[in-house]
Amino acid sequence: MLNLELRPLQENDAPAIDRILRQTGMFTAAEIDVANELIDIFLHKPDQKDYVIVAAVEPGASTEPVGYVCFGPTPATEATFDLYWIAVAPARQGQGIGQTLLNHAEQESVSRGGRLMIIETSSKAIYLPTQKFYERNGYVVEARIKDFYAQGDDRLIYTRRF
16 A cells, blocks of 8 residues: 655755656657746745645655646636645656656645546657556546647646546
8 A cells, every 4th residue: 555645845855846747758948947936936935826746755665756746726716726846756657656656646636626627648659558547447538739838749638627
């Protein structure tokens, strides 16, 4: 059984999350910069209400996160939430950590009145496992914007209603 503690991201977690994002090989430098910007907002603007960031750590092991999720209410909508980032250390993928983080984001969104979760990802072949992960968890492709990220790299917009 998976033994994880989910807790709000802490200042000393930021370097580990940056490493996880880089080690996955899934994100561009610009995307990692955006992820770090959201982490900075979460950590240094306590009054902000746009982002919730939760780290997954193993109790009794290292206090260093093995994954994280960033989500929040979509501005100017009623009860819609965005899942902005979810990442798990490559050595720990396939062990249920991503599932635990996704379930937490969904439950927390519902507890805050959420009825719809939006997740955006790339259509590139490297993202096929990510796409399958979302589909296994009840998400459907609601929209596809061709050549959004780059020529031949479409934006897939997944949704799940609660």
